[in-house]
Amino acid sequence: MSRALRMSSGLLLAVSLAACGDKGGDPMRQYGPNPWLPNPHQYLIPPMRVPKAVGWKVGEAPTVPAGLRIQAMATGLMHPRIVYALPNGDVLVVESNGPGTKPFRPKDYVQGKVKARAGAADKGGNRITLLRDANGDGTPELKSVLIDHLHSPYGIAWVAGTLYVANTDAIVAYPFMPGQTRIGAPGVKLADLPAGPINHHWTKAMVASADGSKLYVGVGSNSNITENGMDAEEGRAAIYEVDRTTGAKRIYASGVRNPTNLAIQPGTGQLFAVANERDEIGPDLVPDYLTSVIDGGFYGWPWSYWGRHVDVRVHPQNPAMVAKAIKPDYGLSSHVAALGLSFSQGETLSPKFSNGAFVGEHGSWDRSPLNGYQVIFVPFVNGKPAGMPIPIVTDFLAADHKTVRGRPVGVALDRTGALIIADDVGNTVWRVSGSPAR
Amino acid sequence: MVPEFTGVRALHPFFISLGGAFLIAAFFTDYMYSSNSLMQWANFSAWLITGGLVFALVSAVVLVIEVALGRAGPLRWLDFSLLAAAAVLSIINVLVHTRDAWTSVVPTGMLLSAIVAILLVIIGFRGWTVAAIPIANPGKGS
Numbered sequence: 001m002s003r004a005l006r007m008s009s010g011l012l013l014a015v016s017l018a019a020c021g022d023k024g025g026d027p028m029r030q031y032g033p034n035p036w037l038p039n040p041h042q043y044l045i046p047p048m049r050v051p052k053a054v055g056w057k058v059g060e061a062p063t064v065p066a067g068l069r070i071q072a073m074a075t076g077l078m079h080p081r082i083v084y085a086l087p088n089g090d091v092l093v094v095e096s097n098g099p100g101t102k103p104f105r106p107k108d109y110v111q112g113k114v115k116a117r118a119g120a121a122d123k124g125g126n127r128i129t130l131l132r133d134a135n136g137d138g139t140p141e142l143k144s145v146l147i148d149h150l151h152s153p154y155g156i157a158w159v160a161g162t163l164y165v166a167n168t169d170a171i172v173a174y175p176f177m178p179g180q181t182r183i184g185a186p187g188v189k190l191a192d193l194p195a196g197p198i199n200h201h202w203t204k205a206m207v208a209s210a211d212g213s214k215l216y217v218g219v220g221s222n223s224n225i226t227e228n229g230m231d232a233e234e235g236r237a238a239i240y241e242v243d244r245t246t247g248a249k250r251i252y253a254s255g256v257r258n259p260t261n262l263a264i265q266p267g268t269g270q271l272f273a274v275a276n277e278r279d280e281i282g283p284d285l286v287p288d289y290l291t292s293v294i295d296g297g298f299y300g301w302p303w304s305y306w307g308r309h310v311d312v313r314v315h316p317q318n319p320a321m322v323a324k325a326i327k328p329d330y331g332l333s334s335h336v337a338a339l340g341l342s343f344s345q346g347e348t349l350s351p352k353f354s355n356g357a358f359v360g361e362h363g364s365w366d367r368s369p370l371n372g373y374q375v376i377f378v379p380f381v382n383g384k385p386a387g388m389p390i391p392i393v394t395d396f397l398a399a400d401h402k403t404v405r406g407r408p409v410g411v412a413l414d415r416t417g418a419l420i421i422a423d424d425v426g427n428t429v430w431r432v433s434g435s436p437a438r
Numbered sequence: 439m440v441p442e443f444t445g446v447r448a449l450h451p452f453f454i455s456l457g458g459a460f461l462i463a464a465f466f467t468d469y470m471y472s473s474n475s476l477m478q479w480a481n482f483s484a485w486l487i488t489g490g491l492v493f494a495l496v497s498a499v500v501l502v503i504e505v506a507l508g509r510a511g512p513l514r515w516l517d518f519s520l521l522a523a524a525a526v527l528s529i530i531n532v533l534v535h536t537r538d539a540w541t542s543v544v545p546t547g548m549l550l551s552a553i554v555a556i557l558l559v560i561i562g563f564r565g566w567t568v569a570a571i572p573i574a575n576p577g578k579g580s
Contacts, residue, residue, distance in 0.1 A: 042541055044533045105484045107536040227538035229477040280538055315475050315540035 022047070024283030027333035027371050031389050035331030037306060040281035046107060047280060047366040051397060051404040053119030053425045060405060063395040064432050067350060070393065071138045073420065073431040078125030080422040080429055081203070081339075082410035084156050088178035089415035090132050092146065092156060093422060093429055095125030098202040099152045099168055099195075104228060115365055118404060119425035126150045128165070130181055131429065136416045138431045144181040147174065155206025155262070157215060159244060166204035166217055169195035171242060191247040194235045198222050201236075201276075203339075207262040208244070210269035215242040216252060216293075218259030218273060225278050225313045226302045237301045239273060239293055253293045255325060257301040261341040261410065262293075263357065268383055274338040274359055275328070277305060281313075283367045288338045290359060290378060290385055291328035300325035330385035335364035336372030340411035340421070344377070348417020349434040352390060356380045358419060359389075360408040363397065373397040375408050375421055393421060393432060448510045450501040451566040454521065457493030458558040458566065460486045461528055465555040468548040480543050483551070484535040487528055494525045501568065511570030517561060518568040524557040 022043075029036040056072075064070045074080075074093065082094035103109050115121065127150060132142035152168035163176040165187065172187035193204050201220025208215055221237035222228050239259050241252040258276040265272055271293045277286035278301070286305040303318045304310050307327035310317065332338050340360025347354040356379040361372035375393035378385045396406045406426025414420050418433040464486035471479035504510035531550040535542050 042537055044530070046536045104481055105536070106488045106532075107484070223538070225538045227477060227480075227542070313537070313539040313541050315544070 022283060022368070024334065024367050024369060024371065027336070028388065030284065030287045030331045030333035032387070033330055033385075035287045035306070035333070036284070037287075037309065038282060038284050040285050040309075040311075043280055046111065047283065047368070048111060048114045049368045049370065050114055050118035050365045051370065051402055052117055053407075054403045054405055056405045056426045056428060062393045062406065062408075062430065064393055065350075068392070068432055068434060070430055070432050072428050073133070073138055073140060074129070074131055074143060074429040075427065077129065077427045077429065078127070079122050079424045080129075080409070080427065081124070081424055082154055082156060083412045083420040083422045083429060084158075084410075085412050085414045085420065086158055086178045087415075089134065089136070090130055090178060091140075091412075091414055091420055091429070093129045093131060094153050094156060094410070095127050095129060096150070096153050097122060097124030097424075099199060101199055118363075118365060119407065120365070122425075124152065126152065128153065128156065132181070133414075138418070138433060142181065146181065147183050147187075152202055154203040155217065157206050157208040159208045159212040162244075164190065164206065164208075164215060164244070166193065166206040168199060168202045168204055169193055171204075171206070171215065171217065171247070189247075190244075191242050191249050193217060193240075194219050194222075198228050198232045200224075200228060200232075201258045203258075203260060205259060205261045205273075207264055207271070209271075210264050213244055215244055216240070216262050216271055217242055217249075218256070218262055220258035220260070220276075221301060224280060225311060227313075233302070239271075252295055253297040253299065255297075255299040255301045255321075256293075259293075260337075260339045261360075263341045263343055265292075265383065266343055266345060270383070272341065272343075272357070274332070274341045275299070276337055276339075277334070278302075278311065279335065279366050281311070282334075284334050287331035287334050288336050289328035289332055290330045290338070290341070290357065292384075294326065297326050298324045299328060306331075330378065332359065332361070332376075332378075332389075333371060335367040337362035337364060338372075339409045340375070342411045342413055342419075345413055345417055348413065349392075349419060349432065353377050353392070357385065358392070358411045358413075360411045360421060362407050362409055362424075363404065370397060370401050373404060373407060375411060375419070392419070393430065396423070396426075448504050448567070448569070448571045450497050450504055450510065450569070451571070453493050453497040453500055454568070455562065455566040457490045457497060458524075458562055460490035460493065461524065461551075462555045462558050464490065464531075465548070465551040468543050468551045471543050472548055475540070477539065480535070480539075483543065483547070484532070487532045487535055487551075491525070491528055491532060494528070505569060509572070510567075511572055513569050514567070517564055520557050520561050521568055524554045524561070527554050527557075 078095040084092040131140040155166035171190040205218035222232040242249040363373035376389040406423035421430040467482040
């Protein structure tokens with residue numbers, strides 16, 4: 001018996017060593033148009049590594065570079081995910097979390113528990129809260145629940161007297177004029193969006209086109225890499241274009257695994273997206289990305305990544321689609337979970353941040369060492385992301401990587417040009433301004 | 439001279455046979471997935487292997503108790519080694535089956551399932567037991 005035991009414990013040890021020795025490299029090699037891509041490999045033990053969510057103590061805040069100032073604009077929120085600035089200066093905060101999915105495999109129970117440790121399972125408010133800071137000092141004089149009892153809302157857009165809310169299963173339109181602090185009228189459904197019965201990537205990012213005639217909606221895949229079956233992926237991993245008046249919709253771009261946020265580039269009107277790429281083929285695969293989105297473009301998922309790198313986990317394979325796959329514009333390094341995207345509007349914070357995009361990196365759950373957990377600025381040159389990113393809001397994660405106080409999600413610029421950040425683990429909305437402390 | 443039957447039976451073969459049936463079934467569901475690419479078959483495999491390992495644990499506990507109580511005799515080392523190998527391979531296999539989609543089964547997962555199924559068929563033919571079982575207790579009480 002002892003021999004058999006020794007043999008089995010030896011094998012188990014080899015298995016766990018194989019899992020532990022798997023450290024990711026320098027994420028900086030994977031920022032930019034041509035990220036370093038190692039060979040994929042398969043795991044025996046699914047990669048899972050998360051810090052424990054502990055929240056912010058009174059007076060604590062993330063770190064910003066010298067010359068900038070950060071303050072908590074609102075605290076005690078219920079899992080804030082998206083922030084949105086209205087023309088009159090009011091800030092809307094979408095408090096939300098996924099509707100939850102039933103496990104398919106024994107693995108799903110374990111992964112759910114691990115992600116919950118980092119605060120991912122906290123209940124969302126399913127509401128939109130309005131913050132009014134009329135004097136622009138960063139301390140709102142008014143906090144009001146604008147709409148309640150929503151169904152896992154995420155993207156919002158205000159166009160011409162109507163507030164569009166992208167719930168996980170439908171876009172709902174509410175008559176609304178800036179200045180109002182409460183919407184009493186029931187919403188009217190504009191268009192259905194792909195949701196249950198499986199609803200793996202539940203967020204529905206949304207942005208209005210420059211002329212306001214269309215709404216673009218990000219619909220994530222229904223799995224990591226088709227493990228819930230190909231049928232579940234019908235109409236998924238795509239960016240939809242929805243007519244704002246009729247609700248007619250079409251797939252604008254496809255093969256985007258999880259388009260977690262969308263933004264329109266000022267000046268050009270070009271649609272950009274941040275997307276989260278696939279897991280479990282290595283700590284440095286596959287980089288999340290920021291890209292311009294082309295009408296009719298196909299970006300690879302599930303058959304390939306970063307252009308034509310085939311993913312062997314998808315069966316049957318599809319060489320015809322792989323041949324069509326577009327390479328994204330700019331790598332954001334692997335597993336950072338880029339969730340927030342907002343273009344800068346000139347030198348509102350500092351001359352360094354005049355032309356580019358702010359990206360909220362929610363932070364990895366399946367990579368060692370941890371990656372993300374910060375807000376970065378990606379500089380643009382000639383309308384395209386170029387050069388190395390500049391970390392702008394950091395230290396969400398403790399220095400020892402064991403605990404996390406908050407995790408950044410959506411980002412937006414308010415009327416004064418200050419950067420507003422939703423923090424769904426700290427349950428806080430942060431405001432970063434260039435103005436000196438008062 | 440006819441041994442007197444005491445009514446005491448060893449239970450561990452029952453649990454070994456249950457776990458064995460689950461693990462043999464997993465080879466079938468793995469094969470089905472490899473032939474039709476429908477994920478639900480691979481999900482069945484993951485549950486069957488997990489269930490097989492739970493019964494392996496129960497079998498081990500029952501076996502230890504029965505040996506301690508004298509209800510199962512000395513270990514039959516060949517059967518024990520085959521069963522231990524099947525259990526260890528199944529632990530690796532349940533991890534392989536945590537991978538996503540095709541490579542959770544093809545090729546490594548299905549190969550391991552096949553080896554385990556062969557081992558378990560041998561163990562089954564040999565009586566689903568790893569210890570000599572006293573089915574009777576001659577002389578007791580007389």
